[in-house]
């Protein structure tokens with residue numbers, strides 16, 4: 001007889017490859033940046049020393065320029081494409097050439113606060129690396145105001161409709177021949193199509209061509225879009241980083257300045273026609289014109305307003321489980337396709353932090369109950385259909401297990417298979 005808590009802990013242990021945790025065996029066989037931070041949060045509920053190791057392994061892969069990469073290819077695995085040879089970043093260990101949502105400072109603070117004495121030295125050692133990463137975001141990716149991404153995968157919300165206007169401008173015709181591996185692990189109808197994949201690969205090839213010079217990629221690369229999701233995550237992460245810095249007696253004025261200039265840029269991603277924060281193509285100035293879950297991360301940064309509150313309730317009431325990744329009343333809504341409609345327990349957990357801190361306790365509790373119901377019905381899947389709860393993507397997923405342990409299980413651990 002086991003409980004969901006037991007199962008969640010077992011998933012983290014099974015996906016532990018020694019110092020880092022894979023998102024799920026098969027589909028994602030390496031270390032992913034934000035997945036790893038969530039894994040650390042999950043471990044912190046039952047093995048705090050292991051949690052610190054996860055965060056330390058992640059930050060140890062920081063590039064000299066400050067970037068912390070989105071994938072770290074610790075060991076070769078032929079089951080994943082595009083692998084280290086395609087990214088060709090020439091790092092040891094091999095990594096991809098883009099970053100991912102900077103949730104690490106947010107989660108480092110949560111871990112440190114669980115046990116400030118035990119965590120002090122770990123937090124103090126991570127702090128300068130986190131500052132260097134945040135400086136990279138500010139210097140390299142906030143040149144246009146809000147956070148810009150140079151590849152849809154950098155957003156963590158890889159295939160969401162937010163990026164369609166930017167993707168349309170990317171020429172995928174010289175992607176060359178390649179064999180995808182993702183569609184061998186999960187139902188191809190849930191994954192991005194071939195045209196999109198050609199464009200993803202073309203963007204990687206551009207990075208290789210310029211030797212992963214981030215300034216050149218921002219200036220001339222095929223894709224540059226403002227991402228509301230990372231903008232809000234970074235704003236929140238700056239605040240948490242400054243909080244830790246103050247506790248260490250550091251001068252945090254530089255972090256406060258980054259945060260202020262980022263907050264001042266928020267009007268640039270407010271789309272008055274959509275009545276919401278919106279992604280924007282920074283090459284053409286065109287808004288995406290679609291309401292995605294990135295907009296609702298505004299709560300994390302205390303940046304909501306009554307119009308956005310109304311939008312949240314509208315899209316949420318149109319589904320049954322969790323907050324959808326795209327607007328259910330828009331034509332592009334696709335409830336099972338990657339980031340084009342489904343609900344992600346891990347994104348719900350982030351939004352819940354924002355709702356709670358904004359004093360919206362009823363909404364936080366509604367989100368928790370709906371997310372827990374998905375996991376109770378079907379287990380620890382990557383994501384779910386928000387209309388009928390169908391489990392989608394990979395199974396035994398690290399971040400779903402982690403947010404069960406840290407958030408969704410509150411007051412509701414149950415026996416599984418009890419007679």
Ligand code: GLC
Pocket residue numbers: 023028032033034035155156157158159
């Ligand atoms: C997908 C997701 C991304 C995640 C990765 C590993 O690429 O879109 O956010 O980090 O899978 O779980």
